[in-house]
């Protein structure tokens with residue numbers, strides 16, 4: 144999904160979550176962001192409460208049997224929650240490990256993709272690479288599962304004033320720090336708006352009181368001069384220093400004067416600023432200590448290893464009326480399992496290919512989820528030069544290169560080695576990388592990243608591992624774009640006979656584990672209600 148779509152959806156989602164709709168909500172959010180007087184807002188604003196802890200329990204117990212297809216977050220959660228209520232669940236997972244897209248790569252891990260490229264990760268002890276999910280927002284139910292399952296968490300730095308922005312297509316030859324880019328963009332935008340306001344251009348929209356409040360807000364927001372200096376932006380220490388202030392009379396050396404207004408806008412650095420406003424990407428964000436796969440590992444432990452069959456590829460689903468029969472291939476042999484119910488938690492485009500007797504409408508609906516490609520590379524370095532030489536401790540560098548984003552680790556600060564995510568891209572950029580060999584991907588990522596970070600980006604590199612989600616067997620994509628509101632989407636929210644569906648693709652939080660958790664809860668609730676009704 145595009146950044147624009149993402150942020151539009153994000154804002155709408157936020158307002159809906161706090162029970163504010165339409166123009167009033169937008170106005171209040173804008174006023175809040177501007178720090179304007181809340182007097183009018185207070186009378187119409189419901190309390191802006193954070194979502195409370197969201198633990199889940201089914202009321203009543205059952206000994207019914209359930210076969211769960213897929214051991215990703217949704218499949219594991221299904222078995223975990225039903226298991227708490229007494230059900231007998233068996234998970235069939237095609238891969239050699241649970242977790243699905245929640246995949247953490249460590250030294251010694253071996254993965255072969257659909258093109259036959261085999262990679263054995265050579266990462267050092269203690270170094271890991273989250274090839275799929277990397278961050279969790281505070282409000283997400285994922286946090287509740289971490290708490291309930293005893294998975295320790297730590298802050299994931301999703302935004303860093305000292306990380307870089309690099310827009311090669313705008314003619315930049317040097318990266319610029321986020322803090323510098325922000326100071327200049329906010330400064331010039333504030334200057335323009337203050338001038339327009341003061342010259343009366345907005346009088347139809349503003350009362351005299353509004354105008355004064357807006358001008359006062361802009362002065363502090365953009366660090367601009369006052370009326371006597373025509374609200375000019377001339378730079379500020381928010382841009383940073385080339386030599387930071389020190390002892391005695393060392394006042395420091397400011398990072399020069401800002402480029403001209405027109406050059407700042409031409410550099411297009413401002414396109415990245417809205418990211419951190421997203422309700423799903425705003426700091427603080429979190430990650431499990433030791434790797435994202437601590438979540439599926441903990442779920443699998445709670446479910447019980449004896450209930451999980453790995454390397455078990457589902458090959459058929461037949462609803463027999465009073466039971467469901469599932470065939471699967473494991474160790475070169477076809478096997479069969481029969482249960483009272485089935486929860487299918489496979490990616491929809493793959494479930495569509497599994498032979499079944501649930502009807503052509505179900506197949507058509509499952510096949511109607513457009514799939515997005517995404518890819519990441521983990522680059523292990525023998526030194527943490529981004530911390531020692533560039534003073535970047537976590538966070539993300541944004542670029543218009545085809546590598547898109549570079550992530551610095553949010554763990555192991557000041558350690559000996561560390562892992563940088565050298566690209567995290569989607570769509571056409573991801574497909575361009577997934578069509579390469581792992582060696583070619585690494586070369587492309589390193590030669591691009593070196594434009595921003597210099598020679599050490601290559602010379603300090605020890606080893607790498609890249610993951611192409613569209614070329615990953617049993618997943619064949621990073622996430623889908625559901626066609627919400629269509630008959631097909633709604634059909635899959637209902638059981639097809641004794642078969643229920645679950646996965647992030649049946650939620651409004653696609654591409655987030657939160658979506659997989661809540662979709663599993665929904666399927667489980669619906670199944671349990673039916674069982675309890677007898």
Ligand SMILES: Cc1cc2nc3c(=O)[nH]c(=O)nc-3n(C[C@H](O)[C@H](O)[C@H](O)COP(=O)(O)OP(=O)(O)OC[C@H]3O[C@@H](n4cnc5c(N)ncnc54)[C@H](O)[C@@H]3O)c2cc1C
Nearest residue numbers: 213215216217237243244276277278457646647654655656
């Ligand atoms: C690059 C990337 C970045 C992401 N970033 C984040 C993030 O920062 N934070 C976040 O919370 N989420 C993130 N996500 C999304 C998150 O990974 C998913 O929402 C979540 O893991 C989906 O879980 P699921 O159980 O619905 O599906 P899946 O993980 O797709 O599980 C489906 C399972 O079915 C199995 N399967 C497939 N075919 C068969 C078969 N025939 N028989 C048996 N089993 C089969 C698969 O092996 C898999 O285990 C990201 C995803 C990607 C790819």
Ligand SMILES: CC(C)CC(=O)C(=O)O
Nearest residue numbers: 144276277278653654655
């Ligand atoms: C497209 C994003 C929403 C995927 C994701 O969950 C993430 O990288 O944070």
